[in-house]
Amino acid sequence: MYQLICRRCGRIEDVDRAVGETTCLGADDGSGFRIDEAEVTYWGLCPACAADRDASHRSTAQL
Ligand SMILES: [Zn+2]
Secondary structure, three states, X not given: OEEEEEOOOOOEEEEOOOOOOXXXXXXXXXXXXXXXXXXXXXXXXXXXXXXXXXXXXXXXXXX
């Protein structure tokens, strides 16, 4: 489970599958934990806010 959270408007998107090939379920390293779910949260800007930000701060640094 991945969550994308917009810092600006608070919009939350749940993503069931990994974006790209990164997976965090490889932690079966002898700790004894049987991991059945990993949740990763990405903070950033949703498309609408990113577009709005781009429009108003066209040449400033990225997040
Ligand atoms: Zn947003």
